[in-house]
Amino acid sequence: xxxxxxxxxxxxxxxxxxxxxxxxxxxxxxxxxxxxxxxxxxxxxxxxxxxxxxxxxxxxxxxxxxxxxxxxxxxxxxxxxxxxxxxxxxxxxxxxxxxxxxxxxxxxxxxxxxxxxxxxxxxxxxxxxxxxxxxxxxxxxxxxxxxxxxxxxxxxxxxxxxxxxxxxxxxxxxxxxxxxxxxxxxxxxxxxxxxxxxxxxxxxxxxxxxxxxxxxxxxxxxxxxxxxxxxxxxxxxxxxxxxxxxxxxxxxxxxxxxxxxxxxxxxxxxxxxxxxxxxxxxxxxxxxxxxxxxxxxxxxxxxxxxxxxxxxxxxxxxxxxxxxxxxxxxxxxxxxxxxxxxxxxxxxxxxxxxxxxxxxxxxxxxxxxxxxxxxx
Ligand code: SF4
Numbered sequence: 008x009x010x011x012x013x014x015x016x017x018x019x020x021x022x023x024x025x026x027x028x029x030x031x032x033x034x035x036x037x038x039x040x041x042x043x044x045x046x047x048x049x050x051x052x053x054x055x056x057x058x059x060x061x062x063x064x065x066x067x068x069x070x071x072x073x074x075x076x077x078x079x080x081x082x083x084x085x086x087x088x089x090x091x092x093x094x095x096x097x098x099x100x101x102x103x104x105x106x107x108x109x110x111x112x113x114x115x116x117x118x119x120x121x122x123x124x125x126x127x128x129x130x131x132x133x134x135x136x137x138x139x140x141x142x143x144x145x146x147x148x149x150x151x152x153x154x155x156x157x158x159x160x161x162x163x164x165x166x167x168x169x170x171x172x173x174x175x176x177x178x179x180x181x182x183x184x185x186x187x188x189x190x191x192x193x194x195x196x197x198x199x200x201x202x203x204x205x206x207x208x209x210x211x212x213x214x215x216x217x218x219x220x221x222x223x224x225x226x227x228x229x230x231x232x233x234x235x236x237x238x239x240x241x242x243x244x245x246x247x248x249x250x251x252x253x254x255x256x257x258x259x260x261x262x263x264x265x266x267x268x269x270x271x272x273x274x275x276x277x278x279x280x281x282x283x284x285x286x287x288x289x290x291x292x293x294x295x296x297x298x299x300x301x302x303x304x305x306x307x308x309x310x311x312x313x314x315x316x317x318x319x320x321x322x323x324x325x326x327x328x329x330x331x332x333x334x335x336x337x338x339x340x341x342x343x344x345x346x347x348x349x350x351x352x353x354x355x356x357x358x359x360x361x362x363x364x365x366x367x368x369x370x371x372x373x374x375x376x377x378x379x380x381x382x383x
């Protein structure tokens with residue numbers, strides 16, 4: 008059996024749903040496209056994972072000859088209703104950027120070890136490769152107009168990863184063409200913020216996912232979520248699946264009756280946005296971090312996102328929770344709780360905002376309170 012086939016079979020044995028191989032040639036069109044949209048993508052281009060350099064794998068690993076691409080189906084178990092619409096499925100499934108001590112990270116480590124045991128040197132660099140393009144060129148997936156990758160018979164609820172190796176491996180036939188129905192615009196029409204401005208073109212700055220997990224003290228990224236976007240975030244505190252949920256190519260999977268994920272069922276039992284807003288360190292460690300460990304490292308940003316979500320319910324039943332949050336030591340929590348009170352509105356919310364304004368010491372939070380008072 009060829010090494011290429013051995014690698015792909017081992018990947019399937021590990022639980023990946025598809026594996027393929029492509030050359031380590033660069034992706035110049037991808038680099039050009041990113042550069043032409045620097046205004047939207049500067050946060051990504053300038054990140055330490057250097058995606059422009061990684062678009063040509065030989066820039067960072069000169070011995071590169073092939074790329075092994077694998078997809079993991081993360082929606083083979085069901086997701087608790089209580090978490091859907093709040094936490095994106097990929098995060099609930101704990102499979103994206105998973106550390107080695109967790110099962111999905113361990114799976115990736117095992118594949119890497121297998122490649123090494125079979126004589127391949129694997130690029131040790133953690134740069135961001137254009138995973139979706141790699142996968143399409145390796146015959147693993149095909150694009151959707153919403154920019155997601157679809158694996159045949161599964162849909163887009165898959166996470167991709169790749170391994171750049173120094174071995175010349177037999178390549179698979181590319182599947183680069185988009186396979187959406189010609190006239191379908193379901194994803195573009197459903198996106199709450201209009202982030203998908205044409206097929207295969209996303210403005211990340213408008214995407215809810217970017218806004219709820221990238222705006223947390225990262226170089227070159229504002230921590231302020233524009234009010235117009237906040238209103239459209241609904242109750243989503245980490246990620247957004249809307250453009251995948253409406254896609255006709257995902258309907259078969261979404262309608263399947265799947266067994267529950269016992270770990271998620273445990274988390275869901277005592278998860279609530281109300282608890283997240285004024286969360287204890289224990290709740291953060293036990294109920295938030297196990298799912299949402301990828302991008303946000305400080306409790307206060309989750310509290311901010313919970314405040315936005317509660318404001319968007321417009322439910323006066325949350326006013327007392329927001330009153331408590333107006334005394335949080337973090338000004339970002341107080342500022343966004345003020346916004347939420349303004350969004351819910353009414354005399355009680357207004358009284359809390361007036362009282363809070365009289366004692367607020369942070370300029371940022373004061374501005375939020377003043378704007379909320381004008382809206383309440
Ligand atoms: Fe729009 Fe949500 Fe898709 Fe982002 S994830 S493009 S906000 S539908």
